[in-house]
Amino acid sequence: MDNFELICPAGTPAALRAAVDAGADAVYxxxxxxxxxxxxxxxxxxxxxxxxxxxxxxxxxxEVYVAINTYPQAGxxxxxxxxxDDAARLKVxxxxxxxxxLLDYAAKRHPDLRLHLSVQASAANVEAIRLYREAFGVRxxxxxxxxxxxxxxxxxxxxxxxxxxxVFGGLCPMAEGRCSLSSxxxxxxxxxxxVCSPANHVRxxxxxxxxxxxxxxxxxxVFGEGEQAGYPTLCKGRFVAGEGPAYLFEEPxxxxxxxxxxxxxxxxxxxxxxxxxxRGKAYIAAVVRAYREALETFAxxxxxxxxxxxxxxxxxxxTTGAYTRAWR
Amino acid sequence: MRDPDAxxxxxxxxxxxxxxxxxxxxxxxxxxxxxxxxxxRRASDALLARLLRLLADCHPxxxxxxxxxxxxxxxIEPVDAPVALLMRVGPEMSLHALPRGADGVGEALGKAGADAVVxxxxxKLLDLLEGRIDGDALFFRRELxxxxxxxxxxxxxxTLDGEDEMDLVADAASIAGPLARALPVLRRNAGPVLDxxxxxxxxLPPPLRRGIERLEARLGGTAGTxxxxxxxxxxxxxx
Ligand code: SF4
Numbered sequence: 001m002d003n004f005e006l007i008c009p010a011g012t013p014a015a016l017r018a019a020v021d022a023g024a025d026a027v028y029x030x031x032x033x034x035x036x037x038x039x040x041x042x043x044x045x046x047x048x049x050x051x052x053x054x055x056x057x058x059x060x061x062x063e064v065y066v067a068i069n070t071y072p073q074a075g076x077x078x079x080x081x082x083x084x085d086d087a088a089r090l091k092v093x094x095x096x097x098x099x100x101x102l103l104d105y106a107a108k109r110h111p112d113l114r115l116h117l118s119v120q121a122s123a124a125n126v127e128a129i130r131l132y133r134e135a136f137g138v139r140x141x142x143x144x145x146x147x148x149x150x151x152x153x154x155x156x157x158x159x160x161x162x163x164x165x166x167v168f169g170g171l172c173p174m175a176e177g178r179c180s181l182s183s184x185x186x187x188x189x190x191x192x193x194x195v196c197s198p199a200n201h202v203r204x205x206x207x208x209x210x211x212x213x214x215x216x217x218x219x220x221x222v223f224g225e226g227e228q229a230g231y232p233t234l235c236k237g238r239f240v241a242g243e244g245p246a247y248l249f250e251e252p253x254x255x256x257x258x259x260x261x262x263x264x265x266x267x268x269x270x271x272x273x274x275x276x277x278x279r280g281k282a283y284i285a286a287v288v289r290a291y292r293e294a295l296e297t298f299a300x301x302x303x304x305x306x307x308x309x310x311x312x313x314x315x316x317x318x319t320t321g322a323y324t325r326a327w328r
Numbered sequence: 329m330r331d332p333d334a335x336x337x338x339x340x341x342x343x344x345x346x347x348x349x350x351x352x353x354x355x356x357x358x359x360x361x362x363x364x365x366x367x368x369r370r371a372s373d374a375l376l377a378r379l380l381r382l383l384a385d386c387h388p389x390x391x392x393x394x395x396x397x398x399x400x401x402x403x404i405e406p407v408d409a410p411v412a413l414l415m416r417v418g419p420e421m422s423l424h425a426l427p428r429g430a431d432g433v434g435e436a437l438g439k440a441g442a443d444a445v446v447x448x449x450x451x452k453l454l455d456l457l458e459g460r461i462d463g464d465a466l467f468f469r470r471e472l473x474x475x476x477x478x479x480x481x482x483x484x485x486x487t488l489d490g491e492d493e494m495d496l497v498a499d500a501a502s503i504a505g506p507l508a509r510a511l512p513v514l515r516r517n518a519g520p521v522l523d524x525x526x527x528x529x530x531x532l533p534p535p536l537r538r539g540i541e542r543l544e545a546r547l548g549g550t551a552g553t554x555x556x557x558x559x560x561x562x563x564x565x566x567x
Binding site: 011012013014015017040041042043198199200202203204205206211223226227228229230252278279280281282283286311312313314315316 | 393459460461462463464465467468469470473474475476477478479480481482483484485486487489490491492493
């Protein structure tokens with residue numbers, strides 16, 4: 001049985017080395033600008049960093065993917081096209097794109113460059129995926145985190161390109177690439193500027209023993225004394241509506257689908273992705289190592305072990321997200 | 329695809345003896361930090377400037393990035409140490425030690441102020457600065473609190489985390505000549521030796537044991553319970 005490919009995040013060169021050493025099959029990363037969906041201060045790779053990353057990874061037979069997965073701004077295509085050109089020149093193994101215009105550019109300009117469809121494209125049905133394959137030669141689609149496992153299985157039965165799904169990390173419960181919540185509060189979104197809840201709009205305040213998080217001046221959550229905290233993303237905010245404060249969309253929680261490896265394999269999934277380019281290298285080393293161990297055990301036909309990753313997760317809770325529930 | 333023989337070693341000090349040695353040297357470094365302001369402002373600033381230069385030599389990539397940041401001050405406040413550190417990033421990079429009074433460092437910080445504050449137990453802050461632990465996970469668990477300019481803290485964290493593991497204790501020891509030579513020996517032997525000391529300590533009569541613990545707390549500069557802090561004790565020196 002072919003094992004899953006394990007696709008791991010890196011926000012810095014040290015994180016990339018941690019991911020490679022801990023057992024990644026491929027590492028995905030972004031350039032230091034708004035062309036990728038983790039455009040955070042102090043994070044990401046210069047062109048030289050990517051060249052070094054490719055050397056380090058390829059020497060250990062690990063692949064490098066570059067995410068260029070925000071939507072170019074009208075009239076300013078330059079940075080996005082340059083990112084694609086530079087990724088091709090630096091001999092990365094694939095680029096992860098979302099915008100159809102950029103996919104078209106990459107397909108025509110760099111026919112040998114492997115194209116993956118970003119989760120930001122939110123391609124969740126057979127017709128959309130076929131269109132990306134036929135029009136641009138996309139070889140793999142990263143599925144949005146809104147599908148159940150049976151839906152993924154049905155999808156895989158009807159398409160002839162590889163699918164990659166998220167198995168661990170922060171959750172976007174909305175259809176990705178379509179969420180404008182961050183824009184409403186800050187004017188900046190993951191889709192165009194590469195940031196959901198940008199740090200320069202975030203403030204944390206101690207209110208007695210409680211911790212309040214605010215975004216663009218709006219209180220997103222107040223965590224009681226001893227309560228686990230989370231990022232101030234609007235989809236995981238606790239708002240006063242009707243009876244009192246409640247989570248309206250999603251609680252601060254992290255995806256962990258380690259228990260679903262047999263189901264995901266049966267559903268025909270090719271690659272498993274870990275979220276967290278914004279996290280430290282200690283997180284990356286711990287999570288990648290845990291998943292590598294789980295995959296090796298699974299491939300050997302033994303039951304998937306329970307590996308405790310509780311200490312790493314947002315809000316202190318883990319979920320299998322949409323994979324096991326019908327709620328949208 | 330992946331080379332199955334690729335190195336799999338990532339973490340450090342996983343053995344109990346290794347963890348004890350780490351706790352011991354964390355305690356020692358905290359005690360050392362507590363002594364810095366006692367040198368007087370000029371001498372302590374000179375010492376910390378030397379430490380900063382040394383770190384910049386060892387980690388040129390990170391320090392170049394810190395110098396390119398806009399001028400800003402971050403207060404790093406260990407809640408269980410007698411001293412906080414005020415780090416200035418930007419072209420005029422500097423590091424100052426501020427004694428923590430009864431109300432934290434508020435008074436000592438004075439007019440200069442800080443654009444952002446990171447607060448947490450000393451050992452966790454050290455682990456964080458050295459990239460041994462994930463800052464977000466500490467934040468989720470409420471072991472670390474941040475206030476002020478979140479983007480500044482994130483930029484600082486990401487820049488330092490981008491370095492392969494830092495060894496601040498060894499770097500700090502290296503500006504004190506003989507300590508640098510002693511550190512590797514200490515690291516090799518600290519765990520087992522500490523186990524033996526603990527075993528011996530358990531045999532002591534309780535009053536003597538409490539006396540030793542009080543002395544350790546004084547040495548660590550954490551006698552009593554500091555504001556917002558933890559009971560004073562040199563980590564690794566008592567069961
Ligand atoms: S607000 Fe939530 S769903 Fe929307 S982009 Fe941010 S994390 Fe994703």
